[in-house]
Amino acid sequence: MAARDLEVLERQTYAPGKLIFSEGDKGGRAFIVEKGLVELYTRVEGRKVVYATAGENCLFGEMALIDDTVRIASAVAVKSSVCIVIPERMFERKFEEADPFMRALVRVLVTNLRRSSGQIVDQTQKLIQFEEQETVDDPPAADEI
Secondary structure (H helix, E strand, C coil), X not given: XXXXXXXXXXXXXXXXXXXXXXXXXXXXXXXXXXXXXEEEEEEECCEEEEEEEECCCCEECCHHHXXXXXXXXXXXXXXXXXXXXXXXXXXXXXXXXXXXXXXXXXXXXXXHHHHHHHHHHHHHHHHHHHHHHHHHHCXXXXXXX
């Protein structure tokens, strides 16, 4: 994306702890962190599982625009953050201008990343279930008798 394109795009400021988008939302825009830090996470069995953090100049929220599906993670500002908002139409126009081979490659990578994210959730659920079972199976300590 050309620097002049970024100059005219909307910027949004997020206080620490402010939710930017939620898992399951339709992806209507992508973001570039101009300043600050954003955390991308999901919840598994009530526990927060962090997929990634996005710092300055990092793009996030793009996957839902590339494959036209819902968001697989929530995004929250960790620090006070300023994000450049890339509207869906602009993203699609720029993406369609790319070489067809590169578009196909990016779509494959997004599919693989979604699959990997699903595996992380599955493994986390198994770990939580194992931890809960271990807690149930632990004999009482001597001072608990």
